[in-house]
């Protein structure tokens with residue numbers, strides 16, 4: 001019997017598998033398709049991402065350095081208010097390559113990572129979990145002490161283990177223009193109800209355009225208009241769901257959720273790569289598969305690191321719904337050099353963060 005069966009080899013599942021295997025656990029990872037595909041993510045991340053990536057993968061994943069963002073209360077024709085640092089804030093990276101590098105690292109640590117295996121059923125019993133998967137050679141049944149649902153926003157594990165859903169889902173859509181662009185700024189357009197549209201320069205890999213909105217709120221029409229306003233015709237488009245607001249519980253009797261399955265994302269950007277991996281590390285450290293009571297320790301640990309940031313992230317997101325004149329005045333007053341970490345809105349309230357805001 002395995003210690004853990006991990007469903008999904010995205011960043012959260014692969015990171016959990018690596019951390020748990022490093023601790024000597026027997027870990028089986030089942031991924032439904034080719035690792036990293038289909039792409040549905042900008043791969044715009046804080047520099048913290050490099051703590052999780054093996055050194056040798058760094059050069060192949062890096063695309064562009066980002067120093068700041070221009071916030072627009074309107075489309076590309078409006079002047080944006082710049083928020084920036086003198087040093088690099090974030091990177092645009094190859095997201096497909098990231099998943100592959102993280103899965104390789106999990107395999108190197110001793111996890112058994114199998115792609116092309118779709119989990120179709122999960123049964124939690126008193127003393128074990130039984131996971132059914134279909135793969136190239138037919139249907140397999142795996143037994144483990146625990147199952148880890150790292151299977152993204154529409155998690156099958158979450159549903160099978162009767163765990164609650166995240167509070168909200170957004171529908172994100174993005175597309176790529178091949179024209180190289182290595183400028184230092186991303187553009188953010190506060191033109192979408194309760195969220196935003198974006199433009200990310202990706203160096204030699206071109207430019208990405210995207211937006212996220214409530215599902216059903218004319219997401220593709222809005223995206224077409226964004227592309228028209230920028231005067232671009234995109235050859236590659238993709239889309240995915242973004243969960244916002246983790247549910248009250250992400251653990252069951254012998255089950256736990258990590259990453260998007262658990263709604264571990266930043267409410268003000270939808271970014272979940274780093275929160276998911278941080279939570280995965282807590283899970284691997286706290287959960288002893290022989291002792292289901294340790295699942296509570298995982299709940300406590302990840303919430304104590306991320307709960308406050310997520311709460312502040314919700315507060316930041318409220319600003320996207322302010323009346324336009326207030327947004328304009330606020331952006332004008334606050335723009336300039338900042339000292340905020342892009343994953344931690346709490347850094348706004350550090351001495352350095354406040355000094356940067358009031359000292360201009």
Ligand SMILES: Cc1cc2nc3c(=O)[nH]c(=O)nc-3n(C[C@H](O)[C@H](O)[C@H](O)COP(=O)(O)OP(=O)(O)OC[C@H]3O[C@@H](n4cnc5c(N)ncnc54)[C@H](O)[C@@H]3O)c2cc1C
Nearest residue numbers: 008010011012032042044119152172240259260271272273
């Ligand atoms: C348009 C868009 C842009 C985004 N941009 C960013 C960004 O710039 N920065 C950022 O940090 N985040 C971004 N995100 C969010 C980010 O993509 C997610 O937070 C992140 O992928 C979550 O990782 P995960 O491992 O939890 O889930 P996922 O990456 O979704 O991985 C889940 C894995 O589970 C597999 N799976 C699902 N069901 C099964 C099954 N039944 N059996 C086996 N395998 C299964 C899937 O194939 C997938 O590989 C974006 C999201 C969207 C939609």
